[in-house]
Structures are given as C-alpha cells and as structure tokens.
Amino acid sequence: MKNVKVLGSGCANCETTAKLIADIADAKGIRIELEKVTDMAAILGYGVMTTPGVVIDGKVVHAGGVPDSAKVAGWLAPAAGGGGCCGGCC
C-alpha cells in the first residue's frame, strides 16, 4: 500500500489536492494511506517551498499548485516492471 502525504498549511489548494488524490485512488480501487502534513518544519524538511506538495512513499513528487489528475493517476499506478522508466522513454 502506498503512503501518500500532502504537504500544506491547510490552504484551499491543499484540501483540493488531498481530496483529488483520495477520489482518484477510490475510482481506481487503489488502497492508499493518505496523510496531511501541516507542520511547517516537517514541510520544509522535505525541501518543499511551495505548497501543496505531494510525497509518495517518502519521495517528493510534486510541489506548488494542485496537480492535474493524469499526474496523480501516474503516481498511484503500481510501479512499472523492471523500473524501466529511467530512459526518458515514457
């Protein structure tokens, strides 16, 4: 199960982002553990300056603004076999 953290001080965009991720996970039947991180020191600890930020399994994948749904779906999808995503092919 993926652990998803939404980093943000509780602004409207952060709520929207958390809801968007939850909705897409629901729609795709993917079970995730969704957490909201509002502590400023923790947010900055991830190196994120612009909220909302998104952390998947401990890795920052997004910062600044509401992500679009295609991106979210990409994060939630099970990792492609053999980690073949490094050649810039996809």
Next chain:
Amino acid sequence: MLDALAAWLTFDLIGLSRGTHLGEAVWFFLYDVPKVLLLLVAVVFLMGVAHSYISPERTRAWLANKPLGLGNVMAAGLGIVTPFCSCSAVPLFIGFLSAGVPLGVTFSFLISAPMVNEVALALLFGLFGWKVAALYLVLGLSVAIVAGLVIGRLGMEHHLEDWVRNIQMGAAPDLGDEKPGWRARLGRGVSHVREIVGRVWPWLIAGIGIGAGIHGYVPQDLMAGIMGKERWWAVPAAVLLGVPMYSNAAGILPVIQALLGKGAALGTALAFMMSVIALSLPEMVILRKVLKPALIAVFAGVVAAGIMLVGFVFNAVL
C-alpha cells in the same frame, strides 16, 4: 469596435436613450466587461506561459548570495513573473533564507510578488490605459526594492522567530522537470487562465456593475471633496483603510475607475489599492509565525511609507 458594439446594444437593441442615468450605466457596463475580460485573459495566459520558464526554486537559486542592491532589484523583478501564492509565503520565506538569500532581498520579493501581479496590471491597462499601468509597475517595483533595502540595511536577522533560524531545510527535491515542450507551456497558460480568471470574474463583473452604477447615477465631482487632491490626509487615510481589507484587485479597480470620473485623485486611489493588496491583515498574521513583532512593524511601516509616497507623487504629477 467594442465601443460601437456596446453603444449599439445599449441604445439600439435595448432601446435606452443616451444621457439618461440607466442608459449611461448600461452602456458603461457593456463596454467595460468584454474589454477588461479580454485583456485579463490575454495577460494571464502570457503569465501562465512565463511560469513554465520560472519556478520558485529557480528564482531562489538566482537570488542566493546576491548583494543588497542588485539582489533587491532582481528580487522585485522576479516577484512579478515567479508563480506565487500567498498561502506559500511562509515556506517560501524560510526556503529563500535557508538557501542564502539575504533577508532584505527576500523581503523585496515578498513585497513585489503580491503587489505587482498580472491581474492588477491587466486591469489597470484595461481600465486606465497603458501609462497608468506602467507607472504602477515602476512605482510598485520601487516600493519593493527600497523597502527591502531598508530592511536589509537595518540588519534585523535576529528578529526572526527562533524556530526559523534553527530549521533544517531538506535538499530541494528533484522533481524530474525535463524541459517542457511548447504544447506544455501553452497548457500552463490555459490552466493559469482557468485558475485565475475562473476565480476573479464574479468580482470583476460585480465591480464593473457597481462602477457602472456610480458612472450613471453619482453626481459629478461628489468625490472631489472626499478623495480629491486638495485633501492631504486622503492618501494616509486611504492606506489605513486598505489594511483591514483583503480583496482582490478585480473587484476594487472598476469601482476606483468610476470614482475617478467623479473627481477622486488617482494617487489616492492607487495608494488605496496598493495598501489593500500589499498590506493585508491576514498576511501579517501569517508572517507573524516567522517574524518577531519588531520586524513586522518595520515591514508594515516601511511599505506603508513607500505607498504613501507613491500616492503623493501621483497626485502631484498628474
């Protein structure tokens, strides 16, 4: 062309007559709404495309370890084009400082980013013409540069809250930002229009509606007594009045434009607008988390003084 179209709609199609209160108000509304909306969409779109070139992380890297002076000028300029949302003001502030951007330079950015924004510029351009928009741009940048310089010179680093100075900022994440193609850049423009224009259009239309009412019904020169040039206290009063207000330029500017037609002075009006945007109470509350009261007071005082100066200069020159 929009002028003719609005006149045709008002006086021929709807059948109102020129010179009546209602006729003038409706004509004003039908002329202003499409003109201002078109300009707003165009400017916001271009700014969205610009955002695909400049991220806060990149701006931070440019500003790191820049000396006061040059750094302040760059910070104020980058404040216009860097994507910025006031809800990120605190992490951005700390992120800049921890990467070695001087305090005064960081303030120049934080003052310029909300004040000299594309919505305000587009509306000024649409409602008042390019000269006023250019003046606002230059004076807004000047306020941001000078206020940042003053704060930097005062050496107030020890007036940051303790937790800010002790913070451990993580390394900037690698988001794998490969260079976007032109299609992605245009996409940024479109989504920026959706976000910004989608949010401000009801305010804009309400503002123009109120402005149209003032244009049609309020007697000429009524405002001259309250907001006219002769009243020296009008500028400080406008700045004070702007602090508790936290609105967007979209709702206020059309009303100001209508008031100008009734004898209000432009400098007073612009000072009011800058104050509403740059000195908002909610933002002070947010910044209080990272700044001790003395630094907040200096920040508010310096920016307020700068805005008043702008108001007086405008009133004197125009």
